Amino acid sequence: MKELVVLSGKGGTGKTSLTAAFASIAENIVLCDADVDAADLHLLMDPDVRKKTDFMGGNIASIDAEKCTMCGQCIDLCRFDAIRDDFVVDKIDCEGCGVCVDLCPEQAIDFPVVKCGEWYISDTRFGAMVHARLGIAEENSGKLVTLVRQEAKKLAEAKHMQLIITDGPPGVGCPVIASVGGATALLVVTEPTVSGLHDMQRLLELAAHFKVPCMVCVNKFDLNMEQTAAIKKLITEKGIPFVGTIPFDPEFVKSMVLGKTILEYRREGELSSAVKKIWERIQENL
């Protein structure tokens, strides 16, 4: 079984729109949305949730006012400034390290496990999908990414599916690192802008660091032909497969408004054939 993870470094280059488009032409796939922080794939997939599970992410300290003698030890120990002067824990700042819990002389601090989000197994018109929703202002996004990817894998095995297509998060930090480990390959979706190029290079460095193969496509390529050519040259020099370009087209937004993938919205035309061609090249390189 293979897993293609769609990433970009920079946000808003078209990861989710492309993932959805591939889902509509690929066969025997399981879909996975690993952008748990701001998940959007479900807006195009209209999933029918079959199973919903709480994500118990970590613990948060909670001071029992009855037992607390206000000795101040916890405040001194906490490196995250999460305990206020009135001995109440700021839930947003608490890192869940448990140092205050273990070292409180009165054992006045509880450490309950907290629900950090939910994850789902759903049916969609293109196959099964594993997705999640991290709670607002929560930590542990990397853990939840790892979990949804593992569950997608289990599901693919159970259903004898050959491919998982994973929509990844932006950036190069915690959730992205959790998205690349063990992937068959990454599809890096970039755009021909100074920031698209800058962020793609950082992502390629990350992929090299974790030794995961990449391929690159350029979305909205006609916004800056010189920049597109520069990206293509850079990629080719690095020996990374360049799998194609997609023109800038407001049709993407129109299809999104209707909750459709671009290939459902326009079966024929320049846009659709560009996406189909990219999908063919991806399969050749996977």
Add this chain to the structure above:
Amino acid sequence: MIISVASGKGGTGKTTVATNLAVSMGTGVQLLDCDVEEPNAHLFVSPVMEQSETVFTAVPEIDKDKCTLCRKCSDICRFNVIAIAGKIILTFPELCHSCGGCIAVCPEGAITEIGRDLGLLEQGVFSAGDFVHGRLRIGEAMSPPLIKKVRERIKPGKISIIDAPPGTSCPVITAMKGTDFVLMVTEPTPFGLHDLKLAVEAVKLLGIPHGLVINRSDMGNDDVWQYARTENLPILMEIPFDRAIAEAYSRGHLMVESMPAWKGKFQELFSRIETLSKAWENRN
């Protein structure tokens, strides 16, 4: 006054708004790029960097001669940084959250702290004032400690503009928390609105006054305006899609430079933020 620019969804125009707003102010501004995973603001304001330092986070180093394998350190550590197998003690510093628990409990004084490289903190000057950004080391997972370091460079009394990372979890919370105003940048698409709603929930949780910039305002549908009405969310600026803006952006050019008419609009945006922020202060 500290203004953070956030969005939920990536690629809606946070950096465009933060950089153009900063440059439109003329002088005396601080621009801080807290999107340390993918910092981009420098590509648009071309700062002359004057300082660059590596930022570290504390991780344990165990003196094996002093260690008695009592396990107190591995017991207190919730992040599986310290493992003891037989007579061998191992550390996995990349998992460390720098809580200091292991040092606090070690009865032998066998643990000291060394640094794990988080990335670079760079400071310089640009046309409107001071520039600061962080660049997370490739392979480093934790961005919040570096974001905090960038924020430590904020000078009180100045107008500080923070370009925040996307999302709604710890990195963006670290960038927005304690700021005086959150300027949310969205696009009127289903993805933009969905993620905006999450970001608004996060800002409400933090109790910070906020307002909206709608970018590419003529591409999508009306749902975001309806949402803004229901939520009483002030719309402070609309930027219609213009191929010339997109092309200028692709080259790293600012809107206010290639289309000077925008300068006044960004100045007006700032005065609206100031008014809202003052009104909020008076109410609280």
